[in-house]
Amino acid sequence: MSARERRRRLTLTTETLTTLVLLAGLLTAFAVLARIGLADIPGALTFTGRLTGGLAVLAALLVGLAAVAVTDYRGRNRVANSGAAMLAGVLTVALTAVMLIAVGVAGGDYRPTPGLWMLATNFWLWLALLGWSAWALGVLHRQHIWGQLPSAHGFALGVGVTAGLALVNFAYSQIYLPFALPVSVSAGAEFGTPRLAPDRRSVFVPLSVTVKNRGSVPVHVLGTMYQVSGRLGSFTPDAGGAGSTGGAGRLAGLLDGRAQLLRDTTVRGYELVGAGQLDSLRPGDRLEAGAETTEVRLVQVPVRAAYDAMVASSQVTVLRGDRATIYGSYPVRPSSRSTGAPAWVAEPGVAYLKYHAPISQASHLLGVTREQKYVTLWWVLGSPRGRSPWPYLAATVASAHQEDLGGIPAYEQKVSARYGLTTATSGTVEASRAALTPAP
Template identity: 35%
Template sequence: MSFLMATGLLLTACVLGKIGEKDLFEALTFGGRVAGATFVFAAAVELIATIAAFDYLGKRHWIYSGAAVLIGVLIALTFNALLLYLQINAGEYTRYAWIWPTVLLWSFWALWKLNPRQIWRQSPHPKRVATGAVVAALISVGNLVYSRVYTPYTTPASLDIVVKFGKPQLNTERTILYLPMNVTAKNKGKVPLYILGTLYKAYGRSANFTEKARGMTEWKGDILASRDAERNSEMQGRELISFGAIMKDVGGSWLEPDDVLAEDKILSIPTNSRFDSIEGSAQAVVMRKDRTTLSTDYLSGISRSWYDDLSHGEDAPKWVAIEAGDEFLKYQGPLHYSNEILNVTHHPRYVTLWWITHKPRDGKTDEDTYMKATITLKGEEGRLLSAAETQEVVESYGLVQVSTGETRESFAALVKPPTE
């Protein structure tokens, strides 16, 4: 019986030690490191109880051996009961899932064999034994609740993106306008941010000007089409002039607080273009670095929707792309949870980013390109998340898309600067 008693205690010690050691050195928050330290301490108590089990069920040379075994069993009972609850609540089977019910049943058997009342009566300090058991149980409960329910305090994340047009220049033949466009992204918060993807866009806006004032009927149409309602002009459309990443190969990297990501773009626009204005905007998809760890496989895990001969090969999920035939680049990589308890009770999640560009229509791009991202189980990235699931992703990982407002300049003023 002493061997079976020691086996359950030792198994609990190993699990506690693995979780505690991982969090002690790798948890993403200070609170997580403290939780790891308490798990390591609890594992040490379980090891002591393992040794004490042979003495208590043998010759009983140590007067406290029974109390040590009892505290160890109570820690195992509390710890495995809560982990089993977390496993059931997650609804996912992991390689550790069999441990929790097995050790839980062992704990009830061990309590039945130990007879706690007899141990307390035999202990020279029964109140201290009871207090030690309660404190040990509270440590286990507190740390498990902390890791699953409590969100460690962090300053809200903040990324600021600014787009500005520079001084325009014409070529010597005055046929091409060169317009500098500066895009700057700065981490203005106090937590580091993973940069999953960046995108800048420049459009040429065309409008139909009329001398007759447009009335309420036309304005209603503008509003329904998500356009600005203007008195003497009706927007005809926007043509995508230039788009791309703010900087190449930054996907999967991160910005520490006050770090800046910036690049100057040069837009080349024919001066005979029938634009009334040039518009610029930018966006970035970011994720908090203090709540998860992104694998280095993210940047290399890229796929595309077209074949080597540039013909279309694969459609994006319907919730991602507006129409079948739209092209995309897809980045994907595994995430590691912020603490080891989540790692042992949950399947790993994957972050997936799509960069979509509409297929050409009528000989030109259909005025838009954009990014969408999600965090799901492997193979479920094509599923549209519910509102509750989306909110959980935002709260758990800080996955958000940050965009600038549109910067607009008159095309006529750019082609013929006031200095001329």
């Protein structure tokens, strides 16, 4: 075989490999864009997410057309504008890769750590597509593709407008909407008229608990809580008068977390009388915008109980309904424990219920650029030495085995902004024991 024939065969082999690599990159990008678009058009939680899905399908068609044009452009070049179609496809792949990497970086899932990158879902794929598109543009540039375009300025303008629309759409859905339509949920608690039990040894005290979605977006209810406690206090007239020496001790009580400084009343503590969740609003339920639910729960208190006042409160924790969807066994199988909760949730030995489930993102586009996230809610019984003497709710959204991040204020703010994770508290409602004891 002559040297000329060897060079010819080598050239043919190189050309064939180049064509195959071009086809492989375009077909991979076509599959990615088609999967995102076909999933988001019917399944995205927002209109802008569905619109993004439509743009992804159009981009997939453009890349698919470029894949068809490869064989002609790299072969006999019989079809007019096959080079322009191929260039449009390569630029679409480049813009797609840049956008997907940018979404992951903005979401905080692609983050540098000492010595390596913590890589979330598909990062290497986006990086490979970006590198492939740079290589493909180099191949087309060496073939003087720019001079073969029928209208280079119009082509560049079209690419710029498309990229601008994609950027504006993403900024609108991910930045503007969460601030324009914030989550607004309220919880309320109110004592009703007490009734003496038939045996006249106890009193039934009704507690009316109300939860209302005052915002413009639906929410997923992660958990509800109500509690009624009895205050153990004694009243001694003039005990805190001018001659009293207990003022410093009472001020120290404020430093210990007590909410009141009472001159003539000594509060020894609180006893939990009743607590629970709402039956009409179970964990995992969806509360539509403007919807309201009210439930009356009865708490039985002994007539001879040593309480001088009754205290009640309620809480509800929600997740924004247009930012994520809960799936799995979250509302079905909570686990009851007294150890293993993060330090920011409860101290060791405090009993709690734990609800835990994976969530899906608002769109498939976000799902393929972020790590799998899990929503976790703790229904904590409370502890006098811990975060609260009464039951309370604690929740976070985090990657697997990263629930400890929930105690970091910056992370809590980030989760609240991204997923609308919000806990609404009714505040404390107090009533004297006399007011809650019916006349004989």
